[in-house]
Amino acid sequence: MLISHFTSKKRSDDTFFTGDRKSPWFLVAFGMVGAALSGVTFVSLPGMVGNNSFYFFQFILGNVVGYFFITFVLIPLYYKLNLVSIYAYLKERYGNVTYKTGSLYFLVSQSFGASLRLLLAAKILQFAFFDRLNIPFFITVIIILLLVYFYTHKSGIKTIVWTDTMQTFFLILAVLLSITAIKNSMDFTLSDSITQVTQHKYFKVFNWDLKSGNNFFKQFLSGVLIAIAMMGLDQNMMQKTLTCKNVRDAQKNTLTFSLILAFTQFLFLGLGIMLYIYAEANQINLPLGPTGKFLDTDSLFPNLAINYLGVLAGISFLIGIVAASFSSIDSAITALTTSFIYDFLNVSGWSSEEKKNIKNKVFFGFSLIVFLIIMAFSGSRGDVISTIFKVAGYTYGPLLGLFLFGMFTDIKIKDKLVPVVCILAPVLTYILNYWLATAYHFDFGFINIAVNALMTILGLLIIKK
Numbered sequence: 036m037l038i039s040h041f042t043s044k045k046r047s048d049d050t051f052f053t054g055d056r057k058s059p060w061f062l063v064a065f066g067m068v069g070a071a072l073s074g075v076t077f078v079s080l081p082g083m084v085g086n087n088s089f090y091f092f093q094f095i096l097g098n099v100v101g102y103f104f105i106t107f108v109l110i111p112l113y114y115k116l117n118l119v120s121i122y123a124y125l126k127e128r129y130g131n132v133t134y135k136t137g138s139l140y141f142l143v144s145q146s147f148g149a150s151l152r153l154l155l156a157a158k159i160l161q162f163a164f165f166d167r168l169n170i171p172f173f174i175t176v177i178i179i180l181l182l183v184y185f186y187t188h189k190s191g192i193k194t195i196v197w198t199d200t201m202q203t204f205f206l207i208l209a210v211l212l213s214i215t216a217i218k219n220s221m222d223f224t225l226s227d228s229i230t231q232v233t234q235h236k237y238f239k240v241f242n243w244d245l246k247s248g249n250n251f252f253k254q255f256l257s258g259v260l261i262a263i264a265m266m267g268l269d270q271n272m273m274q275k276t277l278t279c280k281n282v283r284d285a286q287k288n289t290l291t292f293s294l295i296l297a298f299t300q301f302l303f304l305g306l307g308i309m310l311y312i313y314a315e316a317n318q319i320n321l322p323l324g325p326t327g328k329f330l331d332t333d334s335l336f337p338n339l340a341i342n343y344l345g346v347l348a349g350i351s352f353l354i355g356i357v358a359a360s361f362s363s364i365d366s367a368i369t370a371l372t373t374s375f376i377y378d379f380l381n382v383s384g385w386s387s388e389e390k391k392n393i394k395n396k397v398f399f400g401f402s403l404i405v406f407l408i409i410m411a412f413s414g415s416r417g418d419v420i421s422t423i424f425k426v427a428g429y430t431y432g433p434l435l436g437l438f439l440f441g442m443f444t445d446i447k448i449k450d451k452l453v454p455v456v457c458i459l460a461p462v463l464t465y466i467l468n469y470w471l472a473t474a475y476h477f478d479f480g481f482i483n484i485a486v487n488a489l490m491t492i493l494g495l496l497i498i499k500k
Contacts, residue, residue, distance in 0.1 A: 038201070039186040039194045060284035063275050064291035066199030066362075071272065071296055072206060076303060077359040078155060082332030084307030085321070088239040090249040095300050097258020102293035104259070105267035106286045108442070113273065114282045120377035121273050128441040130450030136457050137437055138378035141270055142371060144430035146401070149271075149367035150408035153179065156360030157409065159337045163353055176409050180402045183365045188398055195366050196278060202362035209355025210302050213340060216348035217309045221316060232308045248478035257428070257482045264431035264484060268438055271370035310339055319343065364405070371401040425483065429464065432487025433457040439488065440495050447500040456494030463490050 083091065113121055122141060126134035157176050165175045187194055218228050232238060242249040266272045279285040314321055319339070322330040329335075340352035375397050385393075433456070440446070464487040471477040479486060 036186050038197045043194070060279045060288040061291065062200050063196055063279060064288040065295065066196055066203055067272060067275055067288075067292045068203045068207075068296050068299055071266070071292075072203075072299065072303075072359060072362075076300070077206065077209075077356055078159060078333050078336045080300065080303040081307030081310055082329075082335040084237050084304055085311055085329040085332055085335070087249060088237045088242075089304055089308075090239065090242050090254060092240050092301065092304060093242070093249075093251050093254035094258040094261075095297050097255040097260075098262040099293050099297055100255075101259040101262025102266070102289055104263055106289045109263075109267045109273075109438075110276065110285045110289060111282055112442070113277060114285065118277070119274075120374050121268070121270055121277075122374065122378055125437060125441070129437070129448060129453065132450045133437065133448075133453040135378065136454045137434055138374055140430060140434050140457065141268075141374055144427065144434075145269070145271060145367055145371055145374075146404055147408060147426065147430070149364055149371075150405045151412065152367075153360055153364045153405065154409045154412055155333065156356055156363075158413075159356050160353075160360070163337065163341050163349075163356075172413060173406075173410060176406055179360065179364070180406060183361065183368060184398065184402060187365050187369055188395060193278070195369060196275060198365065199275075199362050202358040205358040206355050206362070207299060207302075209351040209358070210299070210306055212351035213336075213344070213348050213355075214302070214306050214309060216340075216344045216351075217306075217313050220344065221313060228309065231312055232305050235308050235312065237308050237311065246475075246477050253479070253482040257484055260435060260484045260488065261427060261431070264435045265427055268431065268434045269370075270374045271367050274370050274373060275366065306336075310335055313339060313343075317343065368398060368401050368405065372398045375401070428479075428483035428487055429461040432464065432484050433460050433491045435484060436460065436488040436491025436495065440492050446496070448495050449498045449500060452498040453495075456491060456498060460487055460490035460494055 080091065112124065116124060116127065118124060120138065122134060122138040125137040153176070157172070157179060160179075161172050161175050165172075186198065214228070217223075218225070223231065241251050242254075244250055245252075247253075276285050276288055279288055313319075314335070321335065324330050337352065337356070339348075341349045372394060376394065380393065437453075437457075464483055467486065468479045468483055471479070
């Protein structure tokens with residue numbers, strides 16, 4: 036609230052959407068880490084080590100390569116066209132129907148992605164805190180969404196650039212304090228901890244089995260493509276980058292962010308191994324499924340932090356999960372509001388008061404949509420992070436195909452037929468994935484985004500003029 040008060044001074048009609056393009060690049064880079072991680076990463080990454088070893092790091096390495104493409108190809112394009120909504124590029128390249136289709140795919144993808152991320156964080160806050168005060172779950176979610184509205188509705192992205200920096204700091208601090216708590220309780224030195232992690236059976240980084248969903252080539256390539264799609268073609272993440280003063284600052288921001296993010300995710304995976312070491316040493320029973328895999332791995336970190344590792348770990352975990360949940364949902368709703376207003380409403384020529392009223396109504400509308408999705412999925416269990424990336428493969432695949440086809444070819448297409456292609460591509464990808472998995476035990480894994488994008492590109496070639 037305090038940050039919102041100071042950042043709301045001297046605001047213009049565009050401050051909510053562009054931050055007046057005056058954000059310091061290093062501040063944006065550090066703050067984006069919190070938004071990229073979210074509460075899902077905070078609890079899912081450490082837990083997933085038990086079933087997937089360190090294989091997720093292959094995906095992280097692919098992400099870094101994807102950020103290079105964003106830095107040197109996409110960002111110069113966005114600045115050249117002076118975009119507020121990045122999907123306006125599709126209008127320039129293809130036409131109005133493709134533009135609306137791309138934006139609609141983002142609205143659907145971001146609404147579900149943001150809601151699932153917040154769902155997990157809200158469940159943990161409910162389990163750790165609100166249940167003991169007899170506050171119902173739906174009230175917990177309403178409180179979070181109201182707080183987000185109070186500090187973002189005035190200056191939007193300008194406020195979020197600063198609040199994200201604070202949230203990222205507490206999120207990383209929470210991980211470091213949790214690692215320290217385990218290290219101290221096990222009487223490990225720092226070198227002992229590093230040795231225990233690197234020599235553990237879960238510290239397997241590379242998988243060369245071609246049929247496995249964790250295969251290196253599948254994970255690495257999907258890491259590249261999902262980084263491009265979920266960051267470079269995502270209004271949520273790019274809106275922050277586009278608040279930098281110029282192209283050079285935006286590029287420095289993206290490269291710095293990619294390295295900080297990779298290091299932070301490595302810390303989360305290392306914390307995961309330490310949590311399993313602690314559980315084994317203290318004979319804490321972790322539920323197993325019929326196949327011998329751990330069940331509900333998302334509950335590992337919150338359970339140990341709150342019930343076993345002491346007060347410091349419990350408090351740091353709660354601060355971390357609050358930071359993670361707010362840093363992902365505030366920017367997501369702001370991006371959804373920006374995309375809808377710029378892509379579906381013609382606000383040029385509107386007065387300041389009219390813009391302010393419609394912005395507040397759209398912001399409230401998306402908050403309501405997020406609330407309804409959370410309540411619809413409130414009974415779900417399991418490893419949410421894998422679910423999000425698999426869903427992203429289907430929803431961001433058509434966007435990836437549209438942008439790649441537009442940037443690397445000059446082919447003109449029949450604009451009105453693009454929605455058909457963008458609907459058929461994910462459906463055909465799902466059918467192909469299901470057939471290969473049942474007939475040949477070949478799992479696409481996260482690589483479904485590449486297949487989906489390829490299907491979209493083939494469809495665009497069929498409908499060329």
